[in-house]
Amino acid sequence: MISRRDFIKKTVIGVAGASIPVAALELLTPRRLRAEKEDKSRVRWVFLVDTYKCVGCGMCVKACKLENEIPYDANVTRTWVERYVTTKDGKVHADTPKGARDGFITSKIDLGTDGSLDIRKEDIDKAFFVPKLCNQCENPPCVQVCPVGATYQAPDGVVLVDRSWCIGCGYCIMGCPYGVRFFHPVYHTAEKCNFCYHRINKGLQTACVQACPFGARRIGNIKDPRDPVAKIITTERVAILKEEYGTKPQVYYIGLDKEVK
């Protein structure tokens, strides 16, 4: 027979234990990622974007599409560049015509079916370009929702899609808060930026990093303490996108603004 005292004791311990979520015990920072040296893999790919340097030429988008065999005229792309223009009346205008495959060669803001909007130079408060790509999250929601194990996180942190295994259900496309996924027009499977996995494993830069004349894009290994990109991420002021989702994105931005989502 259990005594009343024991019963109350055990209940309190049980309730207290059950109320601590596993997530509360975990805190993941770039520094900890780097420190996890016992880890089998010595590489954790990360990306650094300097929005001050980006001029919106879109050479990265062009190079990415050609390198990764994404049909050139289909309106899908693994990486794209967004333009943000804040006017003196406080309005924010943003566009990315064709994902900036052809750059920004007009001052008119693309409004899709509503035409375009020309903003006078005098009305601009601030304006800049933001390159976007897959964040290769440490907690990738797209991987969690895949019902068949077709998308996964490789040991070096890059999220890949197994084209032969993907059933095309589209859960991952819905699950990504950054909207980086789409269906490949030829294979009809989920498609996404994979940091040019075939290039970075041969010691090359990604196609977008190599094509950027201004050094706005850089890739690095956060686990290598001598890596210049890792150094900037761990010692300088950088920001990430949609931190509140808890996805722990691994694309870091210099010069990010509150309008950028």
Add this chain to the structure above:
Amino acid sequence: MNNHVLRPLLVVILLVVLVLIVRAFYVPKSFGVHQRGYMYGWYRDANVEDWKKFKVKYQGTDYCKDCHAKNHETIMMTPHAIIPCEDCHGPAVDHPSDPAKLTIDKSRELCLRCHYPLAYPTSGRANIRGVDPEKHNPGMECSLCHNPHKPGLEGLK
């Protein structure tokens, strides 16, 4: 136990065994739970190697500079030195064997990617000299007058 219980039970057991046998053959050996556990690391391991084998198309300026040393030297002394060869000349892939000749993009739109004037503060674009394409010799290829490898005005053809 009665027959009406045993028989369906047997059918169910057979079905389960059948599924297990099919599964053993159908699911690739490298499919399973890997480093990051079931939530993030449940996949076909061989696919990682598949992606590594993907064809490289952009070879980089270092790939060009030995055979095209003169062109490389000229552009390296100009502000255009920062532009990789393949941005304008297209991806080298297996050049010179395949393709034997690269197609150069000489369109006005290519130059305008940087030289359309957008005076955006806090963006590097504001520091690049630009022209209004509607007023500056419209319809003509920029390279008819300007040498992209010697973009300064002294390089005018």
